[in-house]
Amino acid sequence: MRSLFFLFIVHLLALGSGKAVFKNGVSQRTFREIKEEIANYEDVAKAIINLAVYGKYQNRSYERLGLLVDTVGPRLSGSKNLEKAIQIMYQNLQQDGLENVHLEQVRIPHWERGEESAVMLEPRIHKMAILGLGSSIGTPPGGITAEVLVVASFDELQRRASEARGKIIVYNQPYTGYEKTVQYRVQGAVEAAKVGAVASLIQSVASFSIYSPHTGIQKYQDGVPKIPTACITVEDAEMMSRMASRGNKIVIHLEMGAKTYPDTDSFNTVAEITGSMYPEEVVLVSGHLDSWDVGQGALDDGGGAFISWEALSLVKDLGLRPKRTLRLVLWTAEEQGGIGASQYYELHKANISKYSLVMEADSGTFLPTGLQFTGSDKARAIMKEVMNLLQPLNVTKVFSNGEGTDINFWIQAGVPGASLRDDLYKYFFFHHSHGDTMTVMDPKQMNVAAAVWAVVAYVVADMDEMLPRS
Amino acid sequence: MRSLFFLFIVHLLALGSGKAVFKNGVSQRTFREIKEEIANYEDVAKAIINLAVYGKYQNRSYERLGLLVDTVGPRLSGSKNLEKAIQIMYQNLQQDGLENVHLEQVRIPHWERGEESAVMLEPRIHKMAILGLGSSIGTPPGGITAEVLVVASFDELQRRASEARGKIIVYNQPYTGYEKTVQYRVQGAVEAAKVGAVASLIQSVASFSIYSPHTGIQKYQDGVPKIPTACITVEDAEMMSRMASRGNKIVIHLEMGAKTYPDTDSFNTVAEITGSMYPEEVVLVSGHLDSWDVGQGALDDGGGAFISWEALSLVKDLGLRPKRTLRLVLWTAEEQGGIGASQYYELHKANISKYSLVMEADSGTFLPTGLQFTGSDKARAIMKEVMNLLQPLNVTKVFSNGEGTDINFWIQAGVPGASLRDDLYKYFFFHHSHGDTMTVMDPKQMNVAAAVWAVVAYVVADMDEMLPRS
Structure with a gap:
């Protein structure tokens, strides 16, 4: 007192x-x-x-x-x-x-990720940790199986736009601080869809990783097709980048049950x-x-x-x-x-x-x-x-x-x-x-x-x- | 030259x-x-x-x-x-x-983990990351559903031995360096089985975690029943310890397809x-x-x-x-x-x-x-x-x-x-x-x-x- x-x-x-x-x-x-x-x-x-x-x-x-x-x-x-x-x-x-x-x-908003999984089928079988991004659509029933195009930046995606059609884009952008890097999570699907990709997987926006996927919101854009999008671990993004640089063909099977409700x-x-x-x-x-x-x-x-x-x-x-x-x-x-x-x-x-x-x-x-x-x-x-x-x-x-x-x-x-x-x-x-x-x-x-x-x-x-x- | x-x-x-x-x-x-x-x-x-x-x-x-x-x-x-x-x-x-x-x-040796999962059913539904420990047996078909006893040490397990029968033991031992702490991973199942537990889940032996389970070998002992054992994340072990200290009843459903082959x-x-x-x-x-x-x-x-x-x-x-x-x-x-x-x-x-x-x-x-x-x-x-x-x-x-x-x-x-x-x-x-x-x-x-x-x-x-x- x-x-x-x-x-x-x-x-x-x-x-x-x-x-x-x-x-x-x-x-x-x-x-x-x-x-x-x-x-x-x-x-x-x-x-x-x-x-x-x-x-x-x-x-x-x-x-x-x-x-x-x-x-x-x-x-x-x-x-x-x-x-x-x-x-x-x-x-x-x-x-x-x-x-x-x-x-x-x-x-x-009411969005749910549902069941989701990603498996690398080539060059070797590897079950990957993913987290669908908020507001993403799901994959069609049975999922998507497609070859991967790995890019390190939106610029590289533009330069290689002719290779992107029908592919799953893997963004392996380096982490250069949240504000800059998060653009890949937010806009990655839209930019990938613009060049004809069927899905996008984004290196998690994180300063450090122990094989940990990091989710977050992403935004579709009017007039651009909606494609499923998820984050993957820093580890898997970097691995696929190394594989691609060695000339390996990479194929991923992606299933996402994500859905937006009223x-x-x-x-x-x-x-x-x-x-x-x-x-x-x-x-x-x-x-x-x-x-x-x-x-x-x-x-x-x-x-x-x-x-x-x-x-x-x-x-x-x-x-x-x-x-x-x-x-x-x-x-x-x-x-x-x-x-x-x-x-x-x-x-x-x-x-x-x-x-x-x-x-x-x-x-x-x-x-x-x-x-x-x-x-x-x-x-x-x-x-x-x-x-x-x-x-x-x-x-x-x-x-x-x-x-x-x-x-x-x-x-x-x-x-x-x-x-x-x-x-x-x-x-x-x-x-x-x-x-x-x-x-x-x-x-x-x-x-x-x-x-x-x-x-x-x-x-x-x-x-x-x-x-x-x- | x-x-x-x-x-x-x-x-x-x-x-x-x-x-x-x-x-x-x-x-x-x-x-x-x-x-x-x-x-x-x-x-x-x-x-x-x-x-x-x-x-x-x-x-x-x-x-x-x-x-x-x-x-x-x-x-x-x-x-x-x-x-x-x-x-x-x-x-x-x-x-x-x-x-x-x-x-x-x-x-x-040839051991495989097979499919494995752990879900906390009470006090709330929570799917947990686990990694079965090397040489562990699997669960019976349909898995094991049991109440949890959380202990911080082998000493606490001994003191509370009368509470352990039929339970899943969760070891929430602190990390005090690998050599000391790894004893919980290696001997956790044996000590739990000695007091009648049906499975043991061990806080991963790790100096730092981003919800990352860490596997490793465990050892059964002649004359002691073999029970399934896996590591869980530091995060989940600590959470269950907090829940137990608040008097919450914790129930886990554990399924492990682990098997030892010739x-x-x-x-x-x-x-x-x-x-x-x-x-x-x-x-x-x-x-x-x-x-x-x-x-x-x-x-x-x-x-x-x-x-x-x-x-x-x-x-x-x-x-x-x-x-x-x-x-x-x-x-x-x-x-x-x-x-x-x-x-x-x-x-x-x-x-x-x-x-x-x-x-x-x-x-x-x-x-x-x-x-x-x-x-x-x-x-x-x-x-x-x-x-x-x-x-x-x-x-x-x-x-x-x-x-x-x-x-x-x-x-x-x-x-x-x-x-x-x-x-x-x-x-x-x-x-x-x-x-x-x-x-x-x-x-x-x-x-x-x-x-x-x-x-x-x-x-x-x-x-x-x-x-x-x-």
């Missing part, structure tokens, strides 16, 4: 430390005043850090996450698992004592700590609850969703109530292209002027190295001061490129956005693979991530003024 | 540099004389290094290995693949111009560079050609086998002929417990006094950190001088514990033994898994490994005296 009383006093001090002075809608406060205001949160930040990292709630986000993902498993858009997880989270957030807990209905109902899951002074103003804290249908969706994005929940829990447990509303959103159907978030944006964008900051953690919750931020120079300067409050954790850096599939709608419309930065190289060991499980999650690292997330969210929500957009 | 002539001169100098002086079978040479003798190999060592690492044969062992394992695939004891690989290697070694190329027939004929593959002065004396250089039936057996032990071949190739290509015979042996059925090597030992042990050094590379051919060596202090001092010749590669360390399943028969009988040391932690990422492929092999690292292997083998084979055993 003593610590709570202490925090109450600190909170009052923080409340009184600044003043919102506007002239024609532009703050008239000096940066020095803002800096002082933020520095006054030092004790609040320490209290959050202590509770999250050293105190009674250390490891809570890890334990909560483990219980959900062990119980439900992976949570693909359109699946019963996802809706079960949403219902459990709805109960969890209510039981946690958060406010305004509710579900916002959206329509989401869209289904789902929900973005929302909970709040309502703001004390400006309840209509919002700091949005988020992760997505859906995942791919392999592994447990612990890393992508269970961790991000659960440190976001943890951020609100920590604020609540410390008896804090920021001036603005802290809104937790657990998105649905992120993996299909931010489907839940897109509908949320359409529903709420009329209030865009009230969003001070949108946050999403969707790149892992390993030990954070800092915060990625998109916003004006003034806002960035403020975020640097906020991150200084995390000196006790030695996580103070502010990087560029605050982003997230689900928050980009807002960021592109001018709202400041923040995302958590950690070891992305390691993240793509596991991303969208059977290896996305609790085994890769580290409770101590999640504690730190949650503390960073909570301090940023709380302080920005509680400052006298919203983050400036210019 | 100039370099070969130069080497010929160097070789003559080396030949004349020392003299074998024995009294009652014990060398009378001073260590200083031996040290000088070894130092005279500096130019030979540099020539080997240059040819292997920088010269025209750089990447040769990698390319040769890739061709074999891409063509043949994995090479399980008793399989057609293994015998095909042996026949290819027999031709390869002849075509390479090595001497006395021949096959030595042995009898080896022993079959196979061969150790032998090639030599016959010694110029003491052809009956031998430095044995080896790796094993067989592998498990998953992945490509590139790391275990394609790399070791192929740098051993490369060592002889390099010596031959430089026109060198050591005083003693360099004998390459590519063992068969190592994975079943050194079956080929055991029969080789029985056949050749009468000549044990003629074996100066037995070498096996079977722990990876990543960048070597040095040589592991077992032998007398005098022999160790000599090996340190030999390894000094590898200063140009900065790989000069001599560690303890020279060993290898296939050479331990000789080492235990007193013959000095050497093995290659590299990053064992990384080795056990891939060991016995689908991930043991060419993707994990690095041509430049194999070049260095081959150079180290060749220098050690050649110099020890060419020195005036055999390595002292006391």
Whole structure:
């Protein structure tokens, strides 16, 4: 109780430390005043850090996450698992004592991979691990048997377009970072179909492999025939490339039972700590609850969703109530292209002027190295001061490129956005693979991530003024 | 030609540099004389290094290995693949111009895993990746459905023996290094059967996992019922441990088509560079050609086998002929417990006094950190001088514990033994898994490994005296 009383006093001090002075809608406060205001949160930040990292709630986000993902498993858009997880989270957030807990209905895609297999028939029999790509069609009954054309790039595919007709295209593109390499997963089938291929198999987009296929969304294009497409392992793609370079004829038999069903109902899951002074103003804290249908969706994005929940829990447990509303959103159907978030944006964008900051953690919750931020120079300067409050954790850096599939709608419309930065190289060991499980999650690292997330969210929500957009 | 002539001169100098002086079978040479003798190999060592690492044969062992394992695939004891690989290697070694190329027939086990699957039925449906363990029996037709008892150790199994009857034992032992942890794979079924279990599933013995099961041999015990046994992923073992700790009832349906067939004929593959002065004396250089039936057996032990071949190739290509015979042996059925090597030992042990050094590379051919060596202090001092010749590669360390399943028969009988040391932690990422492929092999690292292997083998084979055993 003593610590709570202490925090109450600190909170009052923080409340009184600044003043919102506007002239024609532009703050008239000096940066020095803002800096002082933020520095006054030092004790609040320490209290959050202590509770999250050293105190009674250390490891809570890890334990909560483990219980959900062990119980439900992976949570693909359109699946019963996802809706079960949403219902459990709805109960969890209510039981946690958060406010305004509710579900916002959206329509989401329903695709299932069904049974799938790929066997190399020539130059030798070899059963290959595959994962069909999200939205792919299946093969005709009996599957497809075709010769393979291995290419290392879209350029090579163009150069060898005359060899592609009737073939299965194997993309053996090198991994040169996710953003660049993922184009092969997303567009590989379309580019292959344009030159007459009957299917495409893409080297998994991964920074490291132990014969692990990595799935993900792919996109067909109007006017281009739809062909079945799956990812294969780095190992098999490289092997077929070596075989082709030796002049071996490669033949694969591919069977995919993938099918798209009618869209289904789902929900973005929302909970709040309502703001004390400006309840209509919002700091949005988020992760997505859906995942791919392999592994447990612990890393992508269970961790991000659960440190976001943890951020609100920590604020609540410390008896804090920021001036603005802290809104937790657990998105649905992120993996299909931010489907839940897109509908949320359409529903709420009329209030865009009230969003001070949108946050999403969707790149892992390993030990954070800092915060990625998109916003004006003034806002960035403020975020640097906020991150200084995390000196006790030695996580103070502010990087560029605050982003997230689900928050980009807002960021592109001018709202400041923040995302958590950690070891992305390691993240793509596991991303969208059977290896996305609790085994890769580290409770101590999640504690730190949650503390960073909570301090940023709380302080920005509680400052006298919203983050400036210019 | 100039370099070969130069080497010929160097070789003559080396030949004349020392003299074998024995009294009652014990060398009378001073260590200083031996040290000088070894130092005279500096130019030979540099020539080997240059040819292997920088010269025209750089990447040769990698390319040769890739061709074999891409063509043949994995090479399980008793399989057609293994015998095909042996026949290819027999031709390869002849075509390479090595001497006395021949096959030595042995009898080896023939076990096949057949179709296998495991599905967790409770607390939720979850299809698990498994790999049956070598020599395991299969399940009865229709499989086994049973409740799970998760234990973290043999001690816990003993304490909870009364709960084990009729259950499937899941071993969730932590990985504390291969030698210790592999006991669970080898003895897990026996210990489980002793307390009445119907099957055992063992957390894969691996230093890191991306949902990758790792197989390997297991051993039944006379008088203890045989029960089916397989490895599961680290991820699933840990998940079931968490579930059990929450009080969840876990039920698994296990089907394994594993079956042991009658022993079959196979061969150790032998090639030599016959010694110029003491052809009956031998430095044995080896790796094993067989592998498990998953992945490509590139790391275990394609790399070791192929740098051993490369060592002889390099010596031959430089026109060198050591005083003693360099004998390459590519063992068969190592994975079943050194079956080929055991029969080789029985056949050749009468000549044990003629074996100066037995070498096996079977722990990876990543960048070597040095040589592991077992032998007398005098022999160790000599090996340190030999390894000094590898200063140009900065790989000069001599560690303890020279060993290898296939050479331990000789080492235990007193013959000095050497093995290659590299990053064992990384080795056990891939060991016995689908991930043991060419993707994990690095041509430049194999070049260095081959150079180290060749220098050690050649110099020890060419020195005036055999390595002292006391």
